[in-house]
Amino acid sequence: MALAQPLQLPVDLDLFQGPFDLLLTLLLREEIDLFELPLADLVEDALGPTPIERWDLSTASELVVLLAALAELKARRLVGEQVDEEPDADALEARERLVARLVAYAPFQRAATWLLERFSANEGTRYRRAPLGLATPAPAPTEDPARLAGALNLLLMAPPEPSLSHLTSREVNMPALLNRLRNALTRGRSVSFEAIVAGKGVLEEAMTLIAALELARRGEATLHQEQAFGDIDITPTRGASA
Amino acid sequence: MSELGRQIEALLFLSPEPLSLRALAEMTDADATEISGALTELDERHSAVSALEVAEIAGGWALRTRADLAGVCDRLRERPPDDRLSPAALETLAVVAYLEPVSRPEISRLRGVQVDGTVSMLVERGFLQEDGRPEGGGAMRYRTTRTFQERFGLKGSSDLPPIERFELTGPEADALKARLSQAGHMDEDTDVG
């Protein structure tokens, strides 16, 4: 990597960050004419109320002393004076101190250039900044989502047809029972209720009883029961049957 | 990838800051050699095709997005409007990075300017932090931060070139002195006024 050359700073008054920049520029870029530098403006900017970085007062005063001495030398030369002598002692001292500080500071200026390269080189990478709490890993599953589907499916299924098996396995209807009773009564003088319903289901038994009661109501038969819960004799009424 | 590699990937992914070898070792019950091996393995797996890379940075290891994806990343997370640093800010950072902990008056003396505003700005942007006052009182001293190391791609606070490398060479310093002595004595021919 090439080291930044503090001796080759760009000449741009807006870029002066401090007295050292100005000093370097003045000393090392001879094409800047001292008289072209708006010295008063520089000093005012540097020490005024609103600079980004006000010049350190002692540094600024040393620089001003030096600049004044240089300006004086130059002015005398311009009017044709022979100028051999050194600037005055103050200016010499200021010069020594400034050079020493310049030499001491130069490494940091170069390091700043190195930092700038790093700054640019690392511009693209981005770090994750999610707080730890937010970055919850997937918890180990303790429930099977299939159970959810199962639960909903139960709600979505059509209800089963109610079973009629406990009621009857066969068609039972009243007109058929009445006809069966009437047929039985034509064959004998009387029939036993129990004989008729033997082997039938409870429902058919109950409906046969209702059919017998219906025949009695219509006057086609009489019912006789010897004792409670005993058999019932069903006897056709004389002349009632066809 | 090894189980240790997977564990390290998970840790680097979750951690909001770079993790040191030691921290990784503690959390995975592995030793430093194993960790280093797993980091290499992890980096190799990512290097081929991934948007991510394993980086040694700011005193530890981190997963980060690759530089070529900066464009799309900025669409998610806008960069601060002025991400640039002025020469004044860079020089101040250089002084602090090499001399830390160092106080504002010390930086000022070295730079020849008052640095209060610049230091405050650098603290605000997270590149500098306060580091206490010296025993016996005195000005607050500053040091660079982990953010500084991350942003400048430094592995740690000592990951800087030796300052000697930046010093003016003897001849350079002598030339400077000579030039200054000659200033005002420029050759009449070149002097057009």
Next chain:
Amino acid sequence: MSELGRQIEALLFLSPEPLSLRALAEMTDADATEISGALTELDERHSAVSALEVAEIAGGWALRTRADLAGVCDRLRERPPDDRLSPAALETLAVVAYLEPVSRPEISRLRGVQVDGTVSMLVERGFLQEDGRPEGGGAMRYRTTRTFQERFGLKGSSDLPPIERFELTGPEADALKARLSQAGHMDEDTDVG
């Protein structure tokens, strides 16, 4: 992996919350079909060996660590956070503890640095609390909390070690000195200089 896949990986990696298909599409200038394809591709690349997985969660897509790594992730979470007080925090706490109630501008003047960030952080961490504005208006003032006292093992707000040296001079310093003595933190005749 496709460039779109890489972009999406970077976005999911950086985002602290899941990103919707629409958000991903906007940031990558791709359409939903392309995004879905790239998500599948990304998931496949991660599924084989990675510690991470692409998950559709809470209305969007996210990268997250796999469930089988919960153990090591918990060890990261359980690590004691670095909650040491920075020098800036300690000094700010000291100013508030001895002078409370005290405003940010007052702390700032005494410390010679901006304290907004530090005060906010201390409020967030429960060491400081707001204590109202002075009669007639002015900046919000702060005082220390019970948490602060517990952390420092103090029995109460007046249970602070006495100030034994006071070297500042000037009108502001005199006012400061009066305030410290009134609060019982310093003897009237404490050595000046």
